[in-house]
Amino acid sequence: MSLPELGLLFSVLLFLIGLFAVMFRSNILFQMMGIELLLNAANLAFVSASKMVGNLDGQVVVFFVMTIAACEAAVGLALVVALYRERSTTETDDLTLLRG
Amino acid sequence: MTTFVFAFLGILALFLGVFLITRRNPVAAAMLLISDFVILAVLYGLLDAHFAAAAQVIVYAGAIMVVFVFLIMMLNIPNEQIRFTRVTNIEWLLAFVGIVAAVIVAQASSLGWLQTAFPNAARILPNAPSENTRNVAALMFTDYLWSFELVGFLIIAAMIGAVVIAKQGRKH
Amino acid sequence: MTETNMPIIVQTIATVLKIFVLLGIALQVAPIMTWIERRQMAVTQRRLGPNRVGILPKLFNNWGFFGLGQPLADAVKLLFKEDFFPEGVHKTFYFLAPVIISTTAMMCTMGIPFGHSVVVFGQYIDLRPVSLDVGFLFLFAMSALGVYGVALAGWASNSKYPLLGGLRSSAQMISYEISMGLALIPPVLIFGTFDLQKIIALQAQGFWGIFYAPVSFLIFTVTMFAETNRLPFDLAEGESELVAGFLTEYGGMRWSQFFLGEYTMMFTLSALSTCLFLGGYELPFVTHEMLLSFVQKLTTLDVAFAQWIVVLINLGVLILKSAFFLLLFAQVRFTLPRFRYDQLMRLGWKVLLPIALANVVVTAIVLGFIRF
Numbered sequence A: 001m002s003l004p005e006l007g008l009l010f011s012v013l014l015f016l017i018g019l020f021a022v023m024f025r026s027n028i029l030f031q032m033m034g035i036e037l038l039l040n041a042a043n044l045a046f047v048s049a050s051k052m053v054g055n056l057d058g059q060v061v062v063f064f065v066m067t068i069a070a071c072e073a074a075v076g077l078a079l080v081v082a083l084y085r086e087r088s089t090t091e092t093d094d095l096t097l098l099r100g
Numbered sequence B: 001m002t003t004f005v006f007a008f009l010g011i012l013a014l015f016l017g018v019f020l021i022t023r024r025n026p027v028a029a030a031m032l033l034i035s036d037f038v039i040l041a042v043l044y045g046l047l048d049a050h051f052a053a054a055a056q057v058i059v060y061a062g063a064i065m066v067v068f069v070f071l072i073m074m075l076n077i078p079n080e081q082i083r084f085t086r087v088t089n090i091e092w093l094l095a096f097v098g099i100v101a102a103v104i105v106a107q108a109s110s111l112g113w114l115q116t117a118f119p120n121a122a123r124i125l126p127n128a129p130s131e132n133t134r135n136v137a138a139l140m141f142t143d144y145l146w147s148f149e150l151v152g153f154l155i156i157a158a159m160i161g162a163v164v165i166a167k168q169g170r171k172h
Numbered sequence C: 001m002t003e004t005n006m007p008i009i010v011q012t013i014a015t016v017l018k019i020f021v022l023l024g025i026a027l028q029v030a031p032i033m034t035w036i037e038r039r040q041m042a043v044t045q046r047r048l049g050p051n052r053v054g055i056l057p058k059l060f061n062n063w064g065f066f067g068l069g070q071p072l073a074d075a076v077k078l079l080f081k082e083d084f085f086p087e088g089v090h091k092t093f094y095f096l097a098p099v100i101i102s103t104t105a106m107m108c109t110m111g112i113p114f115g116h117s118v119v120v121f122g123q124y125i126d127l128r129p130v131s132l133d134v135g136f137l138f139l140f141a142m143s144a145l146g147v148y149g150v151a152l153a154g155w156a157s158n159s160k161y162p163l164l165g166g167l168r169s170s171a172q173m174i175s176y177e178i179s180m181g182l183a184l185i186p187p188v189l190i191f192g193t194f195d196l197q198k199i200i201a202l203q204a205q206g207f208w209g210i211f212y213a214p215v216s217f218l219i220f221t222v223t224m225f226a227e228t229n230r231l232p233f234d235l236a237e238g239e240s241e242l243v244a245g246f247l248t249e250y251g252g253m254r255w256s257q258f259f260l261g262e263y264t265m266m267f268t269l270s271a272l273s274t275c276l277f278l279g280g281y282e283l284p285f286v287t288h289e290m291l292l293s294f295v296q297k298l299t300t301l302d303v304a305f306a307q308w309i310v311v312l313i314n315l316g317v318l319i320l321k322s323a324f325f326l327l328l329f330a331q332v333r334f335t336l337p338r339f340r341y342d343q344l345m346r347l348g349w350k351v352l353l354p355i356a357l358a359n360v361v362v363t364a365i366v367l368g369f370i371r372f
Helices: A003-024 A028-053 A057-087 B002-021 B026-046 B050-075 B090-109 B113-117 B129-140 B145-171 C008-044 C070-079 C091-109 C136-145 C147-156 C160-183 C185-191 C196-205 C214-227 C252-277 C288-299 C303-333 C341-371
Strands: C118-120 C123-125
Touching (some): A003 B026, A003 B090, A028 B026, A028 B050, A057 B145, B002 B026, B026 C091, B050 C160, C008 C252, C160 C185, C185 C341, C214 C252, C214 C303, C288 C303
Antiparallel strands (some): C118 C123
16 A cells, blocks of 8 residues: 555544543543544645645645644643533533533 | 654654553543654655645644643542543443554555545645645635635634533532 | 666665764763853852863862863763662653653754755765655754653653653643744744755745744744753742652763753754754855865865765864754853743733734735745
């Protein structure tokens, strides 16, 4: 297999790992790390595709994804701090206020 | 040789990923995630995306994850308080397995798909590694200028949002 | 200027040799600088400082040759201290933290070019171990990873003061890294490349970068202190508030690894600043060709040999210029008092960042008017 094909394969597997963390870990910190893995898998796919197709558009998109990851981390972590202040927990399962 | 290194690093990245999501200690997980990012940066480098590799280390490993680690250390949650899995039910597991199966099938059947989907894209640029930064920048500030501006706007909005959330918490 | 058409074994040997040269320089900085600092500090504060341990104790009977043997004695002492894990530390990270600090610092050093390209068997060899397209961004990336060493040391020690030190340091490093990165953009805009060797060549043809981007130079110099956790920004250690900050639980060789990392990082950032703002390894007003022909005339040697003499001169010039910054580090250390933490944050976010941003915008506008 060529490098970009391998890269695409790895990106898919990495995406699944991240998805697993988001779906099955209950701690919000781990879920956010899972989201970072998802975004990175997307980045790897973009870079591989860029190499495969032979133009640079994929590499440009990588920067947009990184920016979005930075936004997500900033807002998400601020929310985690607020959550920990209010409820002193980081477990998503404990957030049952809306359930009544 | 390059393929071998690439495959080795990729498999290492996957193992680190699996290792990371099965940790109980968030600091250990964050450190594994950082090493994963660095390995991914090397993969980008091997795929001739040098500037993306540098940005990966600087932005992801050097900025976003510092905030992560900072927060984890600041909250300093005892390991016992971190539960491993959510209260999960069989539907979720089935859904995940279904996704995995679908993805594997899709992956296996579509490896040659990209080349046929973009046969010699119109905007081919010389992708010599020595000019990578210049070419990416040229593309980013011509064809993607509006996306770039929008993303810049988005990050300012996110920054203000984060400040607002942090300030609100302080009033209590 | 590429090395791609060389056999891989030659490339490997060349790279290893280059790594040895740079490591040889960078690792000497820590012992020599400690001696200089302690002597200079003693002179400033009217104390004696280390003046006993001599290299040739018999010859200079009681005087001890200015105590030059002190770093050596220190190193031996640290080597023979017990290697221990305090109770309750997270062992893996307690072990890893100093390794991360020293490794990233040495990796950083690998991005510094220490001489003009030489021609060996008709092939150009760039005199720097890492020649990537991204140039000094590599160096910047590695220095960004260094913060984890400090943060981890604070966390793994499982103790109050180190944790505070680690937290302070990670917040400080994020704050100042932004200004540092922004300060480096004007030189990149002006010279149009990330490649340090090209930047140095352009400076040799024109003026030093400090004349093109003086504000960048000032900001970079200030942030350099913050990035290496040196006074007046050493709040991560802050012995009057936090015992020794993140270093509190460390001793022996682990402690000296932190020390080595810090001084290597100081040298690297000094060398980077030299390359960007002070003309790098080139002599002022003398281009490489002039120097080469001068050396050839003086020694009546072939180009193949004369270029190595030029490389030695380049190396000497780089070290001298970096020494200026290193001495500045030392001088500032016992001239300025430590900042308070809120003052540090205010300086970083409310003074340096706006100035750096304005600097980028103004440089871009001026360049736009000049070029178009």
